[in-house]
Amino acid sequence: MMRRDPVKKDFAVIGLGRFGGSICRTLSEQGKEVLAIDKSEERVNEFSMIASHAIVGDATDETVLKGIGIRNFDHVVVAIGEDIQSSILATLILKELGVRHLTVKAQNDYHEKVLRKIGADEVVHPERDMGIRIANKMTSNNVLDYLELSDQYSIIEFIANENMGKHTLLELDIRRKYGITIVAIKRDKEIIVSPQAKENIHKGDVLIAIGDVDNLEKFKRKVVE
Known part of the structure; x- marks a missing residue:
């Protein structure tokens, strides 16, 4: 489990595609503590020198999220790409684990409705x-x-x-x-x-x-x- 400074605001970004990667890079440039998570080892390696921490992990696996202490982060961004099912499942697990604030990328209006019903605090449509x-x-x-x-x-x-x-x-x-x-x-x-x-x-x-x-x-x- 990662150690956390109670004074600083910590962020976790799940999914390091174009959208998630951009958020991770910008937060890091602003001096924020950022944990970058992706299933792709190649993407994680790309952000290992950008984010405070970068790990290979499956956000739909509750054991993985518990292991990294995801509930201790102030703000978690779910930026999973085309896999709507994984996005929904990860959001559901994160809310059940008690994440304080959760922003999720939606692919369409139906996806947004589901995300809001299961507790996403903020839903964004970057492409739209x-x-x-x-x-x-x-x-x-x-x-x-x-x-x-x-x-x-x-x-x-x-x-x-x-x-x-x-x-x-x-x-x-x-x-x-x-x-x-x-x-x-x-x-x-x-x-x-x-x-x-x-x-x-x-x-x-x-x-x-x-x-x-x-x-x-x-x-x-x-x-x-």
């Missing part, structure tokens, strides 16, 4: 979400990023065009007209959080807005583009 972000960036030159928070709400990051420039937020009246909220403005190296109604918008400002998906789409069509 990335597709949405890329599609929104492709359809407008002014859209820099698009992040889906839920089925109903999203965040959009866009460049203020000439029509928006030299107007205040109050004059643009975006919240009343479109039902969305400008939560931040990036101007050169400055970031204005929760801007006031009297704040002037400059052409080229990067605005970050949050709102209902339908309202954001309407705003994107009528104002941003």
